[in-house]
Amino acid sequence: MASPTLIAETATRSGSAAAKAAKRPGQRSRERRRNLWIYVFLLPTFVLYGLYTLYPMVASYWYSLVEWNGFSSQQTFVGLDNYEAVFADPLFWSSVRVTLLFMLIVAPLRVFGAFALAILLNSPKLPLRSFFRTAYFLPVVTTTAIVGVVMRFIFDPASGPTAALATIFGLGPIDLLGSSETALITAGVIYVWKFFGITLIYWLAALQTIPADLYEAARIDGAGPMRLFRYITLPMLIPFLLIISVLTIEDCFHAFDLMQTMTAGGPFFSTEIIEIYIYRWAFAASIPQLGFASAAAVLFGVIVLLVVILQVWATVVSRRMRARS
Template sequence: MYAKRRRKQFFWCWLFVLPTTLFYAAFQAWPILSSIYYSTLDWSGISSKKNFVGLANFAELFKDQWFWNAFANSFKYMVFSVPPLIIISLLLALIVNEKTLRFRGAFRTLFFLPVITTASIVGIIMQFIWSPTGAINALLDLLGNTRAVNFLGQAATALPTVAFIGVWKDVGIYMIYWLAALQSVPQDVVEAAEIDGANKRQVFRFITLPIILPIGAVITLLAVINSLKVFDIVQTMTGGGPYFATDVMGTFVYRTAYESSVGMPRLGYASAAAMLFGITIIVIGVVLNALKNVISKHRVD
């Protein structure tokens, strides 16, 4: 009787898991396996001619200056975006988590709105706002800077500008993550500290921060990985320009695989680039996860 009940539970569990498993296999596992296979081919993606070249695509990547340019720009974008994203989202979470703040729900909704806005729409609008004749330059003109700045047309300012827009768009979701972390702080401990005379800064430093630090490590891990995978906002705003100054791995792979502006598309070569960068992200994720575990263990000890 017990064995029959267990088999029935097993059947129903797999029945409910089956749709998710099928969708994962179709839209995640199969594309990954296909990319591994394509990375060993000299193939345009549009012809029937496929030449097996083994690791030749990877060997060529190590000599490709444009690949390494995009590789470096991806990490530059991460450096420009992750620290302000983590800090600003934490500050916003602390503000909207205050029970005495009026219209808390309205502020949370306001900060979260850019997250649900399509990146392509954001990119198009921001092109006008940050153009030499846009709102930002109009504001600078009011402040005394009469010389228009082409933020997206200069190599020195293009990538930081795109990263700033990325932070503005994504800060809401990380605010939600921090709010979830703040819910794990025992309120009785906070109230006891306040009764003993601790101010808000001391409560945050000695009580709140140590408690949310392990969760903060997870949030940072997510921010790092997501920043390295950036594509849509860069493609919409600059397309990787000017002169590849904002070319990240997403735009490099897209351009190599699907655009003919650089010659015949090379799906096999683009797959190799994606696989190599994917391995890099996995290594970074493993290292950051190990650091997270060390932080969590230190907290427990």
């Protein structure tokens, strides 16, 4: 025979289950109203994203097939003629070369330079490490166009601080942004300084994923700093290398605002990346060619996609080779 206590507990559970079942319709109604308000507040974001991001992306494919100046309502369908004209333009291939060269200058400095600095800033023994983390991230939150204008003043060969410093050391006038030999390298270094903090945050976040117990166990076994770095830190961070590299390389293809305000693609097209090439034909030409610029933009997207795919393929192949060895 069941005890009175067991009977009371069973009755209580049955009563609570019945109460929950009675509340379910009301709870479902409240959840539906709550979800409705969530979608209402998200609707402006969806609309703006669709109008100013998705629609221009889709429309650019159509514009690349027509001849259109962007002002008149007449759009003449020309098929692949715009793509043929882009392929035949030597300045387009020059902009491709400049863009890839810019990426090769910037990406290794950001990825491996930020990695080395993140190792230092991740050490709990480093004094003022929070201050240094903030200091390196401050340029990121600064408006890129303003950075470009300020750097133009700093590197001005007539009145900039760089020219004054060169005069003090007897080096004569130095025009780093006005010379076709040094402009791209100078712009790349400035770009690295501007966005160095983002890559640094990526590596610091990756370092936080390594369990502290691994380091403690290795120290107990007598491992020194170099062994900790070689056998724990490096192997644990290899999966993050691909992600950070892809994000950094993709970011290197979007330097329009900084390059436009500093050099506008000059001198002699030595810093004209593909984005400036597209902008010049779409908005800066005396007679804008939106169809031609859209074809160049579509090809630019294909180039970015191919570069990312090539990097992912190379990483996968290297992993397989290491696994076999």
